[in-house]
Amino acid sequence: AQSVAQPEDQVNVAEGNPLTVKCTYSVSGNPYLFWYVQYPNRGLQFLLKYITGDNLVKGSYGFEAEFNKSQTSFHLKKPSALVSDSALYFCAVRDSYSSASKIIFGSGTRLSIRP
Amino acid sequence: DGGITQSPKYLFRKEGQNVTLSCEQNLNHDAMYWYRQDPGQGLRLIYYSQIVNDFQKGDIAEGYSVSREKKESFPLTVTSAQKNPTAFYLCASTMDRGGDSNQPQHFGDGTRLSIL
Numbered sequence: 001a002q003s004v005a006q007p008e009d010q011v012n013v014a015e016g017n018p019l020t021v022k023c024t025y026s027v028s029g030n031p032y033l034f035w036y037v038q039y040p041n042r043g044l045q046f047l048l049k050y051i052t053g054d055n056l057v058k059g060s061y062g063f064e065a066e067f068n069k070s071q072t073s074f075h076l077k078k079p080s081a082l083v084s085d086s087a088l089y090f091c092a093v094r095d096s097y098s099s100a101s102k103i104i105f106g107s108g109t110r111l112s113i114r115p
Numbered sequence: 116d117g118g119i120t121q122s123p124k125y126l127f128r129k130e131g132q133n134v135t136l137s138c139e140q141n142l143n144h145d146a147m148y149w150y151r152q153d154p155g156q157g158l159r160l161i162y163y164s165q166i167v168n169d170f171q172k173g174d175i176a177e178g179y180s181v182s183r184e185k186k187e188s189f190p191l192t193v194t195s196a197q198k199n200p201t202a203f204y205l206c207a208s209t210m211d212r213g214g215d216s217n218q219p220q221h222f223g224d225g226t227r228l229s230i231l
Binding site for chain 1: 119121124146148155156157158160163165171173205207217219220221222223224225227
């Protein structure tokens with residue numbers, strides 16, 4: 001069975017500091033991993049994905065994520081946080097052998113950047 | 116500019132009433148999905164459709180119904196059988212028919228449904 005965990009409900013970071021939002025997963029086969037961001041009363045926006053290849057994936061708005069197969073993790077990172085990064089972040093995973101309908105979303109992590 | 120349009124943005128349901136949420140996309144995507152979002156929880160799949168005139172139940176389909184008569188449209192009806200309908204409903208689409216796809220989902224801006 002597939003699963004994804006975001007262990008932190010909230011992450012607080014000062015503007016200009018690096019940020020990390022954690023995600024761990026479990027799949028039977030090879031994972032397809034995604035990060036999305038959601039602003040209040042809006043839909044989810046795609047940030048980046050890992051399918052195969054380089055473990056460090058770069059995405060939108062200066063975000064990047066590192067795939068770690070041994071730790072089954074896909075943490076989202078940014079070197080220098082902006083107040084505008086404050087939002088709800090979702091990690092999602094599906095097994096490469098299953099259909100797109102089988103994607104599983106984490107419970108979300110609220111990122112708060114203080115000026 | 117292509118995208119997914121959900122309407123209305125806010126919807127109120129009376130006791131015993133069915134309500135329909137609209138989802139239209141002009142991305143020429145084959146697959147469409149309906150999710151329910153509750154506070155502190157991830158998205159839960161209600162229904163999905165990989166092709167016109169075909170759809171499948173997701174994890175929480177009870178109390179909901181859908182149709183897919185056109186590629187662009189995938190309306191969701193919340194029936195009176197859904198006893199706890201208050202939630203944020205999100206529609207999404209992907210380019211493929213759900214095969215070995217690594218494409219991300221595109222989302223609409225949601226409909227917030229409340230009970231009167």
